[in-house]
Amino acid sequence: MDVEITLKADGTEHRIAVDPRTTLLDALRERLGIYSPKKGCDHGQCGACTILLDGVRVNSCLALAVAHDGAEIITAEGLTAGGELHPMQRSFIEHDAFQCGYCTPGQVVSAVGMLAEAEAGWPSHVTRDVSAGEMPLTDEEIRERMSGNLCRCGAYANILPAIRAAADGGRLR
Amino acid sequence: MKPFRYDRAEDISGAVATLAREPTGMFLAGGTNLVDLMKLDVVRPDVLVDVRRLTSAEIEDLPDGGLRIGTAVTNSELAADRRIRSRYPALSQALLSGASGQLRNLATTGGNLLQRTRCAYFYDTTTPCNKREPRSGCSALEGCNSGHAILGASRYCVATHPSDMAVAMTALDAIVHIHGPRGQRQIPITELYRLPGQEPQHDTNLEHAELITAVDLPPAFSANSKYRKVRERASYAFALVSVAAALQVRDGVVHDVRIALGGVAHRPWRAEKAEDALRGRPAAHESFRAAAEAELAGAAPLRENAYKVPLARNLMTRTLLELSGER
Numbered sequence: 001m002d003v004e005i006t007l008k009a010d011g012t013e014h015r016i017a018v019d020p021r022t023t024l025l026d027a028l029r030e031r032l033g034i035y036s037p038k039k040g041c042d043h044g045q046c047g048a049c050t051i052l053l054d055g056v057r058v059n060s061c062l063a064l065a066v067a068h069d070g071a072e073i074i075t076a077e078g079l080t081a082g083g084e085l086h087p088m089q090r091s092f093i094e095h096d097a098f099q100c101g102y103c104t105p106g107q108v109v110s111a112v113g114m115l116a117e118a119e120a121g122w123p124s125h126v127t128r129d130v131s132a133g134e135m136p137l138t139d140e141e142i143r144e145r146m147s148g149n150l151c152r153c154g155a156y157a158n159i160l161p162a163i164r165a166a167a168d169g170g171r172l173r
Numbered sequence: 174m175k176p177f178r179y180d181r182a183e184d185i186s187g188a189v190a191t192l193a194r195e196p197t198g199m200f201l202a203g204g205t206n207l208v209d210l211m212k213l214d215v216v217r218p219d220v221l222v223d224v225r226r227l228t229s230a231e232i233e234d235l236p237d238g239g240l241r242i243g244t245a246v247t248n249s250e251l252a253a254d255r256r257i258r259s260r261y262p263a264l265s266q267a268l269l270s271g272a273s274g275q276l277r278n279l280a281t282t283g284g285n286l287l288q289r290t291r292c293a294y295f296y297d298t299t300t301p302c303n304k305r306e307p308r309s310g311c312s313a314l315e316g317c318n319s320g321h322a323i324l325g326a327s328r329y330c331v332a333t334h335p336s337d338m339a340v341a342m343t344a345l346d347a348i349v350h351i352h353g354p355r356g357q358r359q360i361p362i363t364e365l366y367r368l369p370g371q372e373p374q375h376d377t378n379l380e381h382a383e384l385i386t387a388v389d390l391p392p393a394f395s396a397n398s399k400y401r402k403v404r405e406r407a408s409y410a411f412a413l414v415s416v417a418a419a420l421q422v423r424d425g426v427v428h429d430v431r432i433a434l435g436g437v438a439h440r441p442w443r444a445e446k447a448e449d450a451l452r453g454r455p456a457a458h459e460s461f462r463a464a465a466e467a468e469l470a471g472a473a474p475l476r477e478n479a480y481k482v483p484l485a486r487n488l489m490t491r492t493l494l495e496l497s498g499e500r
Contacts, residue, residue: 021177058275058276064208113274117274125266131259145274147408148276
């Protein structure tokens with residue numbers, strides 16, 4: 001039986017009835033016409049479907065839409081403000097941080113969410129001392145924190161500098 | 174995916190009562206494992222009772238100096254909590270070594286405890302698996318078993334428990350709060366999990382419609398704790414072997430110690446034999462290695478996973494050495 005839910009996606013509120021089996025990824029792509037989150041593996045392994053869900057990055061392929069009634073979602077499309085690319089998007093272009101581009105919207109959204117987590121002082125697996133107050137966002141930290149986004153073209157060599165430059169450019173959300 | 178009815182109760186009692194009436198229903202929290210298993214038809218519930226927004230997402234201080242972790246606290250929030258990081262560093266490290274940033278933001282404490290094994294045969298519905306389909310056989314016993322159990326397994330199941338968090342909680346003597354159709358109870362985390370025996374379809378001792386509502390950490394007997402994990406990739410992979418340990422040394426002697434192993438058994442493996450062998454012994458390489466060997470004396474490796482025995486021994490020894498201040 002379909003369930004009525006409300007989703008605010010990239011600034012626009014939508015009221016839709018969904019089969020309970022519908023993931024947020026399928027709701028965005030198939031029902032709302034928002035195609036930037038990509039269906040790569042559909043099992044939470046590749047990160048191509050990454051969105052900001054109520055402000056934090058998640059795999060939209062593993063989140064059931066019915067369980068997130070009322071949620072506020074930002075996709076790579078919604079990162080742009082008034083037609084201006086987000087600094088992270090500009091940095092990916094400037095650093096040629098992609099080949100085929102399929103994983104790119106997920107990479108960009110994940111990087112934006114990742115920097116917010118680092119700014120909030122969240123440690124990572126490579127943080128030497130988790131009890132320390134601050135940790136520098138080294139290249140090793142960025143690699144570890146981005147390990148949930150796979151790029152089968154292997155564009156990591158440019159993705160890392162793109163994120164590095166965007167991070168050094170100032171506060172990013 | 175098999176169609177199901179989605180239900181969201183008013184409160185915890187309502188959710189438990191609803192599920193108690195649905196023998197083929199399940200609770201839904203973050204969904205990172207359950208939704209995946211449903212897509213693959215490994216798990217086929219008729220009803221999902223969503224408890225994510227009903228249950229506590231708070232980490233509270235307890236009067237005795239411990240912490241109460243609400244079951245809906247995400248893995249990210251728990252790992253980043255200042256109290257966890259300073260008083261229970263092994264738990265923060267364990268959480269941060271698991272999954273990816275995106276998954277940790279969705280996954281909850283209760284859901285992490287109840288995630289299912291990553292045995293490839295459990296996931297492959299074309300092969301026999303006693304955990305997925307009781308009495309159908311175990312494909313891993315004579316199959317690809319490099320990632321499987323070396324301790325406490327049976328000929329019915331050689332799967333391992335995949336959680337990192339639960340290994341740290343096992344070393345930290347966590348208490349699990351349970352709300353069920355017949356009331357509430359609390360059990361040590363070591364009594365939550367089962368060995369496979371003849372009924373590997375049951376991962377835990379929870380009865381149907383019993384809901385984990387919180388996990389208590391007793392006051393840390395030593396903030397000198399650590400989680401180390403060996404895996405096939407540097408990041409974003411399940412443990413081949415992991416160890417969580419906390420150590421108290423006085424005058425060069427082991428006053429007290431807690432050790433748990435991951436990736437070696439059907440449940441997070443509390444290494445009590447090693448702990449017993451260490452109390453009162455010198456905090457030195459020889460005692461650590463002897464204790465690890467005592468724990469692993471009962472190991473029964475399979476065709477492809479004998480490497481786990483020296484790996485677990487070395488990992489225990491090295492982790493204890495580091496905790497003792499030696500390198």
